[in-house]
Amino acid sequence: xxARAEPLKNPLEERVGYHLRRxxxxxxxDLAQRLASxxxxxxxxxxxxxxxxxxxxxxxxxxxxxxxxxxxxxxLAAGLMRKGLVxxxxxxxxxxxxxxxxxxxxxxxxxxxxxxxxxxxxLPLLGGDGGLRExxxxxxxxx
Amino acid sequence: xxARAEPLKNPLEERVGYHLRRxxxxxxxDLAQRLASxxxxxxxxxxxxxxxxxxxxxxxxxxxxxxxxxxxxxxLAAGLMRKGLVxxxxxxxxxxxxxxxxxxxxxxxxxxxxxxxxxxxxLPLLGGDGGLRExxxxxxxxx
DNA sequence: TATTGTTATACTCTATAACTATA
DNA sequence: TATAGTTATAGAGTATAACAATA
Numbered sequence: 001x002x003a004r005a006e007p008l009k010n011p012l013e014e015r016v017g018y019h020l021r022r023x024x025x026x027x028x029x030d031l032a033q034r035l036a037s038x039x040x041x042x043x044x045x046x047x048x049x050x051x052x053x054x055x056x057x058x059x060x061x062x063x064x065x066x067x068x069x070x071x072x073x074x075x076l077a078a079g080l081m082r083k084g085l086v087x088x089x090x091x092x093x094x095x096x097x098x099x100x101x102x103x104x105x106x107x108x109x110x111x112x113x114x115x116x117x118x119x120x121x122x123l124p125l126l127g128g129d130g131g132l133r134e135x136x137x138x139x140x141x142x143x
Numbered sequence: 144x145x146a147r148a149e150p151l152k153n154p155l156e157e158r159v160g161y162h163l164r165r166x167x168x169x170x171x172x173d174l175a176q177r178l179a180s181x182x183x184x185x186x187x188x189x190x191x192x193x194x195x196x197x198x199x200x201x202x203x204x205x206x207x208x209x210x211x212x213x214x215x216x217x218x219l220a221a222g223l224m225r226k227g228l229v230x231x232x233x234x235x236x237x238x239x240x241x242x243x244x245x246x247x248x249x250x251x252x253x254x255x256x257x258x259x260x261x262x263x264x265x266l267p268l269l270g271g272d273g274g275l276r277e278x279x280x281x282x283x284x285x286x
Numbered sequence: 287t288a289t290t291g292t293t294a295t296a297c298t299c300t301a302t303a304a305c306t307a308t309a
Numbered sequence: 310t311a312t313a314g315t316t317a318t319a320g321a322g323t324a325t326a327a328c329a330a331t332a
Contacts, residue, residue, distance in 0.1 A: 008208045009196040011255070012189060015262055016269055017170045022210070024167035027160050043299085046155060053152040060313060065151045067165065067283075072300065074315060094308040094313045112154070119158055126159055186322080203290060215323065217292060237290045237331040 019136035026140040027122055034114040038107060039083075043068070043076060045111040048085060048100065052108045056089075056097035080104070162279035169283040170265055177257040181250060182226075186211070188254040190219060191228060191243065195251045199232075199240035223247070 012018040028042060035045050043066075050062050059073045068076070077098060080086040085104030088096045100108060126136075155161040171185060178188050186209075193205050202216045211219070220241060223229040228247030231239045243251060269279075 008193065008200065008204055010208050011192050011196050012209075015258060017174065017258075017262055017265060020163065020167045020269075021171060024163045025210075028164060031160065041298085049154050050151065053154050057151065058313075061151055065153050066155075067168075068299095069301070070314070071302080071316080077314095092309075092313095094306090096314080115158060115160075119160055122160060126163075184321080201290075211322095212324070213289095213291070214293080214325080220291095235290095235332075237329095239291080 013137070016136070019140070022140035023136040027118070030121070031115065031118045034118055035111060038110055038114065040107065040111060044080060045108075045115070047073075047076060047080065048104060048108040048111060049115075051086060051098050052100055052105060055099050056091075058091065058095050058097055060095075062098070159279070162283070165283035166279040170261070173264070174258065174261050177261055178254060181253055181257065183250065183254060186219060187223060188251075188258070190223065191247060191251040191254060192258075194229060194241050195243055195248065198242050199234070201234065201238050201240055203238070205241070 032042050035042060038045070040048070046066055047062055047068075050065055051057055054061070059077050060070055062068070063070050063073045077086065077088070080098075081088060084101055085107055086098050087101055088098055091097045175185050178185060181188070183191070189209055190205055190211075193208055194200055197204070202220050203213055205211070206213055206216045220229065220231070223241075224231060227244055228250055229241050230244055231241055234240045
């Protein structure tokens, strides 16, 4: 079948929420790629940053701050410990505190650097007055 | 263990991309809930809207417009046909065209109505000049 | 050779329910 | 009773590789 002569009409492009989602997806993919060179996911780097700013924080508190369910924090925290980036100590009988190791602190600082570079790349596309929809679209259509 | 006296520090709140992601997630959850009463997912409703605006469009073309991989369009299109919302006709030996049934058109119109109501709810939070980070945060902190 | 649709598969993220041990 | 951590599980969404039929 011949290719359609005209580009498809996409009524969703009228919706700001659609562009918000596409822009968020494009930015997440870019950030994930930057962090992959540090061998951490976006979720892992986010947790490292929160622990770094709040030493001896509990898993549940991290989850509350980042909207990650307690159940989903378990393999995340386990992975960070397995990688030697985080140590866990008993706070009382039922709760544990997480703190960065020296390797974890170094990696967290590198991750923050990646995040700053990532943001510096996208901030100009988000800035300025008005035209939010167009600016969000520019993010997910940029190659 | 006693609750932390002060709220956690979250350095990610300095990042616009973080708020973009949280805002996108909050809006997607809201839209999904609105569409659930029509028994369609956000992806299904999106496909219905694109088919409605482009009768006799192929799966591959829809996928290109919505950034959905061909392989992932298969169960999506199958589900819409199973629900009687879409019919498929052979265009040539290898490509098929999708068109809304009458039920599909009715549901698509209801979905668009839900999307407009959804957007009307969030647009005021996104509007105005400057303070984008704060506006995005307002979206994901609103209950 | 390239494209369409398909199957199979896998990984991530997210979600709930239920259990334990502790407060 | 409520909370912290855990286990198991399930559903989305997304990704790749490979194949058959067809252009």
